[in-house]
Amino acid sequence: MPQTQAQNPAPTVPNHIDKYNFKWRNSMSDMRVRFAPSPTGYLHIGGARTALFNYLLARQNKGTFILRIEDTDVERSTQESVDAILAAMEWLGLEYDEGPYYQSERFDLYREKIQFLLDSGKAYKCYCTEEELTQKREVALQQGAKPQYDGTCRKLEQERPGQPYVVRFKTNPAGNTAFNDLIKGNISFDNCELDDMIIQRTDGTPTYNFVVVVDDAEMGLTLIVRGDDHVNNTPRQIQIYAALGYAVPQFAHVPMILGDDKKRLSKRHGATSVMTYRDMGYLPEAMVNYLVRLGWSYGDEEIFSMPELIEKFSIKSVGRSAGVFNPDKLLWLNEHYIKTGDPQRLGALLQDYLHSDGVDTNADLDAAEVVKTLQDRSKTMVEMAQKGAFYYLDELNYDQAAVEKFITAEQTEIFSAVLEQFKTATFDAEGIETAFKQVLEQTGLKFGKVGQPIRVALSGGTSAPGIYEVALVLGRERCIKRLQRAIEMCRGSK
């Protein structure tokens, strides 16, 4: 871990207000950024976007992207959540350079820093009980006053050995604390709005607002990009940086993502877990593209590959207002990436989705060719699997209505004619087309008459890729088998 403590010199950055002689980090060079999720659930849309922005910035500036797991709340943190977050980041292609660091493994460091604050009179022990505090808060709220800690223990003359306590940070009550947010601009808070926050719980564990400062500083972070639900925490964190003698990094607070009712995005708005989008057949590049465009833009451009993003992304072009998550646009992007994706790669993916549907893909079919016939017709990989299952199925799931209409005694002639042609035709695009032309000549029918019955015979339903394509991908053997089956079915019908 780099030693970054306290040697940061002059705040030459004009961006920064430097009222209290805080030491500001002063450049974007050697950029170090981080994503610091707390492992209390899966990686959600909002977290993924924050991670993505950090990743992009790190790559663009040839900096370092650090992953840190904020698991100081031992009660709510789980290993499953860590695994889920790691898996989601990997899926999205957000590779980190350092970490994951676990805060739960760094308690010694935090304890040391808290002791330092205690020793230097910048923090104090507070013996107020939780009940007392909530009561005071309620009273204050009722009287229309600020629900702040009243500082009872701040003035305590001596310690009370044996009595449980929390440690509070002694906030500077005078003046104000300001910072220049790279997204939101200058933000200033009157210090009287800040109360003495708890930095160590009764059980001895440190709290978020404290450890986040220690870690961000100790890990040498130059820029903090995080959700704007943290802007209110920033002034108190800045005071801690100062008290600990750390240089203050730059901040960029990313606006929240809202649901369609303009409320903070949550489960009741539908899927918010990144990984469930994979399960629903979304491609990671679609998710990345969607996420980055939510709150950021680059002229009129909509489509961005990861390399393009690394080149074009800019924190300056990130909007200041919250954005509504729009599943339709995500779907459209997914459709786009499926349409333009590499058939080979999509073919491999398709097999996985097929397997999830219980379809055996051990047939001698070229998955890439299968994909090519379905790319223009599928918005998701799940949809592609549904539409493409018929290629692999030995026993087709016939659409009843289609069968009653198109696989009847009077179609037998068509099936037989095509069957005969297929037996001898050259089985390539041209050969198949010729075979059909022959049939049309023989029977004197128009393609419209022949097409649907054959489509149903080969695919089981009335909606499928073009007949020539289907026949070609299926290959002679399967086509013949399916046509024979259709003829049998015709006999069975009246």
Place this chain on the structure above:
RNA sequence: GCGCUCUUCGUCUAGCCUGGUCCAGGACACCGCCCUUUCACGGCGGCGACAGGGGUUCAAAUCCCCUAGGGCGUACCA
């Protein structure tokens, strides 16, 4: 309540800093037409916004003020 902050089509946004080129551009969605062997793809077109009110100015989406609405925070959660 208090604090911070935000406000251009239903949604994501361009434009705002450096007023005129904006009776506001793009994208998704929606609607219509065309293409078509099914289903799709695609092409073309349409609908649709400067939150409201004052001011400054020859001229305001762009500058100033007020109002309204939204989001976040106000935890021994992160």
